[in-house]
């Protein structure tokens with residue numbers, strides 16, 4: 001491992017003078033000082049509306065905003081920064097696609113998602129199917145928590161127009177074989193969309209290597225501010241698509257009768273963008289790249305192995321999913337203790353985890369649970385966090 005979580009923690013004000021053990025990173029991540037400083041300095045030194053203000057402050061804000069777009073493009077291996085659309089987060093990115101591409105569907109067309117999706121990658125497609133008459137199909141999951149693709153011709157058919165799947169499950173940690181799934185989608189002429197909310201934050205991502213057409217993710221899950229996210233799309237698709245929202249900046253000309261659209265990516269960025277947050281995301285990317293995404297993924301692999309080894313020794317603790325390829329997320333249930341009680345007792349020891357359905361109710365149903373407890377790691381977590389978590393868990397178990 002080429003970085004020390006205990007040193008990393010010093011960069012995050014939230015840990016200063018605190019014994020907080022933060023294990024809810026799949027929900028959102030903490031922010032390093034460099035990200036806070038970047039947002040602060042944008043507001044205090046260069047605040048003006050981007051792409052509109054013809055004075056020095058405006059040029060500086062625009063330059064910093066566009067520089068961040070370049071960083072995002074480089075971070076995911078995009079061919080051009082024009083392929084980077086800033087949104088408010090993964091949810092908006094997928095809704096943009098479900099509206100824009102979704103509107104081209106007709107009855108008989110099929111949208112393929114899976115049982116392990118987050119609601120953000122289910123509900124927009126349900127709405128699209130209701131609007132257009134298209135059919136929504138689900139890939140199911142196996143006991144192991146991996147997608148069941150043993151019978152591909154049942155799911156990938158000549159009617160499949162859109163395939164939209166998560167890179168990494170926010171409940172089970174399963175990392176899906178996106179490259180292979182992209183190939184299958186393309187074999188039947190479908191568009192491949194990847195929900196990268198958990199992927200872009202924890203794994204090295206190269207969109208060309210993954211072979212997908214779109215990749216969506218959120219800044220706040222990768223040390224960046226809330227309210228900023230990304231939709232990456234291949235140039236040819238973005239050029240072809242209709243905008244999702246109308247307003248300022250996304251137009252070229254407006255008459256009283258009609259309008260023409262701006263070039264990509266601005267065609268999809270109606271209204272004043274969250275430019276300060278976008279600049280903060282750029283600083284988050286700098287921070288992550290300084291550590292190295294391969295190092296981060298290796299660190300999480302080590303922590304997962306360590307945590308699974310320890311959790312497996314606790315009687316009555318059932319871990320969900322055993323995928324071979326998995327990231328830093330573990331969901332479990334303890335016999336006789338409701339996850340909500342568990343979270344409350346852990347909170348007494350200043351340990352933060354998420355419990356509930358994790359915005360993945362169809363997956364929870366498949367697991368036969370209404371709620372699970374979930375721990376999820378990031379760069380500031382280490383084995384000592386897992387040790388304290390397990391000690392606390394044992395005390396709670398004895399209490400019950």
Ligand code: C6P
Pocket residue numbers: 026027028088089090091092118120121166168169170195197198218354358359
């Ligand atoms: N999952 C969790 O605790 P937004 O809210 O737009 O930033 O991200 C939505 C989203 C989409 N896909 C996946 C796989 C996700 O994990 C999430 C967010 C959080 O698991 C909050 S519900």
